[in-house]
Structures are given as C-alpha cells and as structure tokens.
Amino acid sequence: MSDPTITRMETNGPADTGMVEWDPIDPATLESGEPVQRGHLYFNDESLGLMAGVWDCTANVGKMEPYAVHEFMHVLEGSVTMxxxxxxxxxxSAGEAFVIPKGLVCQWKQPEYMRKYFVIFDDASGAVTKTADLQVFRPRGDDSVTPADITDTSQFIGDIPVQGQHEYYVDPTGQFMVGLWDSEAFERPVAPFNRYEMMCILDGTVTMSDDAGNEQVFGAGDVAYVPKDAPYKWKSDEYVRKFYCIFMPAVAAVASSAAE
Known part of the structure; x- marks a missing residue:
C-alpha cells in the first residue's frame, strides 16, 4: 500500500485514468432501468469497510429496501429522489449533499444521469442504527454552527481561531460522522492526520501541505481526501467553511475531532 497522502478529488476522476465502467448493478435490486455506472476509488480499505470516490450512472429506479451501508454523498450533476x-x-440536486444511514428503508429514484462524490462505510459490526436516525440527512452550507470547544491549543501556530460545528449524523459505532464546520484563519504544523476525512470546501481558501513542503490550494467547490497518518499541514488566511465526512477508527473515535 502506498504512503498516505493528501489527495485532490476530481469530478471526472484522475486526469490520467478518468473513471472506468464498473460491474452492472444487480438487476434483482432494480425496479426499472438498465443503468451503466462508472467510478474511481480514491480510497478503499476493505479491512475498515471504508471507501471514497467519484461515481456516475445513467437513470434507474431501485427497489424499496434497507440501505446496505452508511453513505455520504455530494451531488455534482443531475438529481436523485429518495x-x-x-x-x-x-x-x-447538483450542489447539494445528503447522508443515508445503513438500514434506512428507501427507494433510489434517479430520473436522469447523475454524478456524485461519495464516502461509504460498510459496517460489519452488526450495530443497529437508532430509529431516530433512520432518515435522510441534508447538510446545508448556510446552516448555523455551534462554537467549538478547543481544548488542545498546541495544534495551532499563532492565534487560536474561533471555530464552529454542526453535526448531522454519527453512525451507531461512533466512527462515521458528517457535519458542517467553519473557522477563522489559522495555521497548524505538519503532523500525522488522526482520522480519514473528505472535505468539501464551501467558502474560503486553504493551503494543505505535507512534510516535504508539497502544497495544494483548495477553494470553494474543491474536495480533498486526507487518509489517516498522512503528513498534513493546514494554513488558511481567511474564513473557511466546509462539509466534512470523517471516519475515525473506534480506538480513537471522538465526535468533536473535526477541528483541523
């Protein structure tokens, strides 16, 4: 396995390979349509049950049945009705995000071509989603946030920023979490990243870099995927707001860890 590194996710997959056609969707799970799906996995760890990537598919309608995984999706093109x-x-629709918890009985009704970024947690523990969480969650970029309690100020260089968070969903194991986060400008030193995270930047600009000084600038509309233990530095000179989808292995799962 290659060393973990900060990855820029692209709407068409990597420039050198793009997306490839995947195996057909099982006809037994479909009510109508003969969909063709393509995708690219930027991250896939079967031992964790965790994958992240970009996917597109032609129109189709699935059967009403329990959703098999926990999934965060950010729609890039088209639309789907749950x-x-x-x-x-x-x-x-395009530009919007949603979460489907494992076990939610629902039907995927996609009337047109659709493209999305996604993070999937295929939890094999048998943990049952709480009844109150069996719903479609709709993170919105203009939702209000609650001030974050920053207990470890050693992670910052210079001024301590004011940060906020709005958590929408945490799976029953406490490892998979989706939310909205914002922060004033700040800088943190290079350190091994303590979680797996997809970041969908909504406002502002941030420079992420590694321990070799390789820098990547992410602005509104850009998406980064950072795996656990990747050398990671954050530097923003302005306000930043993002959606996050975090997977923190159970040994270290802490729901308040969305701070950079």
Whole structure:
C-alpha cells in the first residue's frame, strides 16, 4: 500500500485514468432501468469497510429496501429522489449533499444521469442504527454552527481561531460522522492526520501541505481526501467553511475531532 497522502478529488476522476465502467448493478435490486455506472476509488480499505470516490450512472429506479451501508454523498450533476416507506420523498440536486444511514428503508429514484462524490462505510459490526436516525440527512452550507470547544491549543501556530460545528449524523459505532464546520484563519504544523476525512470546501481558501513542503490550494467547490497518518499541514488566511465526512477508527473515535 502506498504512503498516505493528501489527495485532490476530481469530478471526472484522475486526469490520467478518468473513471472506468464498473460491474452492472444487480438487476434483482432494480425496479426499472438498465443503468451503466462508472467510478474511481480514491480510497478503499476493505479491512475498515471504508471507501471514497467519484461515481456516475445513467437513470434507474431501485427497489424499496434497507440501505446496505452508511453513505455520504455530494451531488455534482443531475438529481436523485429518495422515496421513504411512508411515501415521503427527498430530492437532492447538483450542489447539494445528503447522508443515508445503513438500514434506512428507501427507494433510489434517479430520473436522469447523475454524478456524485461519495464516502461509504460498510459496517460489519452488526450495530443497529437508532430509529431516530433512520432518515435522510441534508447538510446545508448556510446552516448555523455551534462554537467549538478547543481544548488542545498546541495544534495551532499563532492565534487560536474561533471555530464552529454542526453535526448531522454519527453512525451507531461512533466512527462515521458528517457535519458542517467553519473557522477563522489559522495555521497548524505538519503532523500525522488522526482520522480519514473528505472535505468539501464551501467558502474560503486553504493551503494543505505535507512534510516535504508539497502544497495544494483548495477553494470553494474543491474536495480533498486526507487518509489517516498522512503528513498534513493546514494554513488558511481567511474564513473557511466546509462539509466534512470523517471516519475515525473506534480506538480513537471522538465526535468533536473535526477541528483541523
């Protein structure tokens, strides 16, 4: 396995390979359509049940059944409507994000071509999602945040920023979490990253770099994936807001760890 590193996710997959056609969706799970799906996995660790990537697919309608995984999705093109058991519907369109918990009984109703970024946690522990969490979660970039309690100031260089967080979903194992986060400008030194995280930048600009000084600038609309133990430095000279999807292995899972 290659060394963990900060990765820029691209809407069409890596420039040198793009996305490749994946195996067909099992017809037994479909109500209609003969969808063609393509994708690229930027991260895949079967031992964790964790994967992250970009995916696209032609129109299709799935069967009403329990969702098999915990999944965060950020829609890039097209739309999908999630139909629930009670007949209610949630339509998610390009530019919007959503979370489907494992076990939610729902139907995937996709009337058009769709492209998305995704993070999947295929939890094999048998942990059961709480009834109150069996819903479609809709993170919104303009939602309010709660001031974060920063207990470890040693992670910062210079002034301590004011940061905020709005947590939408935590899976029953406490490892997979999705939320909205913002912060004043700040800098932190290079250190091994303590979690796996997809960051969807909504506002502002940040420079992320590694221990060799390789820098990448991420602005609004950009998406970064940072795996655990990657050498990681954050430097922002302005306010930044992002969606995050974090996986923190159980031995270190702490829901308040979205601070940079």
């Amino acid at each position: 139909v629930l058991e009670d007949g209610s519907e949630e339509t998610i």
